[in-house]
Amino acid sequence: MPKTNFEQNHCELLPVKGWINRIFEENITMSDIIRLLPDSIANQIAAGEVIQRPASAVKELLENAVDAGATRIQLILREAGRSQIQVIDNGMGMSDTDARMSFERHATSKLRSAEDLFMIRTKGFRGEALASIAAIAQVEMKTRKRGSELGTCILIEGSEVKSQEASQCPEGTNISVKNLFFNVPARRNFLKSDQVEFRHIVDEFHRVALAHPGIVFSLHHNNQENFHLEAGGLRQRILSIFGQGHNERLVPVDEVTTIVSVTGFISKPEFARKTRGEQFFFVNNRFIRNPYLHHAVQAAFQELIPQDSFVSYFLFLELDPSRIDVNIHPTKTEVKFEEENNIYTILRSAVKRSLGKYNVTPTLDFEQETSFNFPAPSVNKPVVIPVIKVNPDFNPFQSRNSPIDKPGTESRKESSVYNPQSSIHNQQSPEKELNSGNQELRTNLIQVNNKYIVTSIKSGLMIIDQQLAHERILYERHLKEIAMQKGRSQQLLFPQHFEVTPEDYLLAQEIMNELRNTGFDLNDIGKNTYILHGIPVGMQESEAVMILESILDDFKHSGSHSGREVYEPIARSISKVMAIKNGKRLTNEEMQTLVDELFACEAPMVSPSGKHVVITINSDELEKKFK
Ligand code: ADP
Numbered sequence: 001m002p003k004t005n006f007e008q009n010h011c012e013l014l015p016v017k018g019w020i021n022r023i024f025e026e027n028i029t030m031s032d033i034i035r036l037l038p039d040s041i042a043n044q045i046a047a048g049e050v051i052q053r054p055a056s057a058v059k060e061l062l063e064n065a066v067d068a069g070a071t072r073i074q075l076i077l078r079e080a081g082r083s084q085i086q087v088i089d090n091g092m093g094m095s096d097t098d099a100r101m102s103f104e105r106h107a108t109s110k111l112r113s114a115e116d117l118f119m120i121r122t123k124g125f126r127g128e129a130l131a132s133i134a135a136i137a138q139v140e141m142k143t144r145k146r147g148s149e150l151g152t153c154i155l156i157e158g159s160e161v162k163s164q165e166a167s168q169c170p171e172g173t174n175i176s177v178k179n180l181f182f183n184v185p186a187r188r189n190f191l192k193s194d195q196v197e198f199r200h201i202v203d204e205f206h207r208v209a210l211a212h213p214g215i216v217f218s219l220h221h222n223n224q225e226n227f228h229l230e231a232g233g234l235r236q237r238i239l240s241i242f243g244q245g246h247n248e249r250l251v252p253v254d255e256v257t258t259i260v261s262v263t264g265f266i267s268k269p270e271f272a273r274k275t276r277g278e279q280f281f282f283v284n285n286r287f288i289r290n291p292y293l294h295h296a297v298q299a300a301f302q303e304l305i306p307q308d309s310f311v312s313y314f315l316f317l318e319l320d321p322s323r324i325d326v327n328i329h330p331t332k333t334e335v336k337f338e339e340e341n342n343i344y345t346i347l348r349s350a351v352k353r354s355l356g357k358y359n360v361t362p363t364l365d366f367e368q369e370t371s372f373n374f375p376a377p378s379v380n381k382p383v384v385i386p387v388i389k390v391n392p393d394f395n396p397f398q399s400r401n402s403p404i405d406k407p408g409t410e411s412r413k414e415s416s417v418y419n420p421q422s423s424i425h426n427q428q429s430p431e432k433e434l435n436s437g438n439q440e441l442r443t444n445l446i447q448v449n450n451k452y453i454v455t456s457i458k459s460g461l462m463i464i465d466q467q468l469a470h471e472r473i474l475y476e477r478h479l480k481e482i483a484m485q486k487g488r489s490q491q492l493l494f495p496q497h498f499e500v501t502p503e504d505y506l507l508a509q510e511i512m513n514e515l516r517n518t519g520f521d522l523n524d525i526g527k528n529t530y531i532l533h534g535i536p537v538g539m540q541e542s543e544a545v546m547i548l549e550s551i552l553d554d555f556k557h558s559g560s561h562s563g564r565e566v567y568e569p570i571a572r573s574i575s576k577v578m579a580i581k582n583g584k585r586l587t588n589e590e591m592q593t594l595v596d597e598l599f600a601c602e603a604p605m606v607s608p609s610g611k612h613v614v615i616t617i618n619s620d621e622l623e624k625k626f627k
């Protein structure tokens with residue numbers, strides 16, 4: 001594009017003050033009042049978007065070093081980056097001219113045509129960072145292009161080049177940013193304590209370092225080395241940043257589909273915490289935030305972790321750059337996906353699958369097991385997506401048609417999805433297996449403390465928590481009932497008003513059928529209000545509104561129409577209320593029924609709220625105890 005007269009005349013770096021005066025003088029005499037801002041002011045304004053605090057400058061400089069192909073990157077800070085941020089890399093360096101050019105706005109080596117915008121693999125591409133930083137700080141950059149004899153040293157302050165001269169410096173780039181915001185007091189005064197600013201910097205450092213475990217990174221603050229990260233794999237990088245303790249927590253995720261590949265690590269459910277912890281998404285190696293994808297991961301852990309707790313994850317999504325837009329946010333931490341819903345689903349199932357694969361959840365295929373042992377993690381084991389198979393009419397404490405008495409009946413067939421007996425005696429015919437298996441278990445059940453059912457199994461000892469076991473049984477039964485649209489309703493004596501936001505109001509209409517299937521008897525009376533006449537049988541009245549709200553919330557995030565998001569919290573709440581409690585003495589018959597029904601469940605090992613229902617102590621462990 002040809003430059004306008006105005007640009008030709010005024011694009012040099014004019015002293016800002018004089019320039020503004022001229023605008024005002026001209027304004028008085030001229031009728032046209034719109035002028036292009038001089039670069040120094042434009043850069044300062046742009047800097048406000050890109051560089052909010054020292055951590056933003058750190059991020060940009062680290063990313064430039066990564067883009068330059070560095071294998072070793074040093075970050076050196078003074079006063080949480082306030083007085084100095086220095087980044088030294090051994091990347092490709094810059095020529096004299098490029099070094100000068102790099103500080104111009106929209107000056108980038110990473111984009112050449114509009115099409116390139118759809119193929120971005122580099123961290124930067126907007127050509128704004130260095131221009132922004134140079135507008136609000138004093139910058140010294142020494143750089144030597146790979147293979148060049150000599151480097152160059154350039155000094156620039158408030159967008160103005162102070163000097164540039166030849167320099168004997170190592171290959172790569174060494175950039176030092178001093179007195180950030182020296183000419184923007186408003187911004188400077190809003191910085192938080194050094195402690196807070198440093199924490200922001202460390203966050204950015206972690207994000208870049210995690211995305212590039214093959215690069216050596218170090219961080220010095222006020223002459224002290226805080227991090228030294230050797231090159232290695234992702235697991236090693238996670239451990240060197242967050243501590244060796246993470247090793248036992250991590251479960252790998254590895255899922256390749258045509259739309260997206262998902263790799264990385266998640267933490268095991270037992271390490272879920274009330275605080276958010278370490279949660280990282282990288283899209284094409286760029287750290288991003290995305291509440292929607294976060295929800296997908298949390299959803300995969302549902303039932304395995306207590307509500308309101310969080311797991312750590314380090315997940316890398318790789319996809320065709322033309323299917324995402326990273327250019328929707330100045331700091332590029334937000335990304336728009338063309339196929340967000342599909343990615344949500346793939347991510348959730350990838351996480352679920354790896355939890356199953358590594359036996360973190362008990363999606364065990366007992367047909368292949370020869371004992372009750374928990375098998376060691378096996379990477380190649382085929383994974384079965386859980387299907388709920390429960391006999392909806394079966395009540396463990398009332399049924400006369402107990403599966404114990406009638407092996408091979410309908411309900412027993414359904415129960416064989418998970419059948420401990422068949423695994424213990426898997427050489428025999430199914431009926432014989434069941435009989436002998438049952439016999440073995442039947443004689444062995446003992447109740448301890450009116451709380452646990454203990455039995456011997458081939459590999460040792462098995463202990464079952466009676467209350468949690470019953471919760472699991474009821475949960476799966478209710479889920480099935482609801483899915484079959486058989487959810488029963490109990491009428492409230494005093495109907496409750498349920499007022500929601502306009503958005504939730506519409507959502508509730510959308511899932512009204514599912515809600516009714518579960519036993520919610522809900523009437524729309526307009527003005528964002530519903531009247532609740534009835535609630536699912538077994539649910540406590542005091543809980544009903546809260547559960548409705550959480551259903552709407554889950555539904556909002558997942559956008560799924562499958563109904564599961566609606567059904568699961570309801571089934572969970574009902575099973576909790578209705579389950580037999582610890583402290584209740586059980587007859588032999590009751591224990592037997594409970595155990596049988598538990599192992600007919602799809603996921604007998606965990607309670608609906610994610611606690612262990614069953615633990616085993618194998619013979620080796622027992623023997624050790626007597627030594
Ligand atoms: P962007 O990264 O978006 O291209 P920047 O303002 O961050 O914009 O950098 C401008 C240009 O300067 C880059 O495109 C790159 O060519 C060059 N550059 C910046 N930092 C480095 C570095 N550490 N090593 C080599 N080249 C660099």
Ligand code: MG
Pocket residue numbers: 060063064123124125129130
């Ligand atoms: Mg950049």
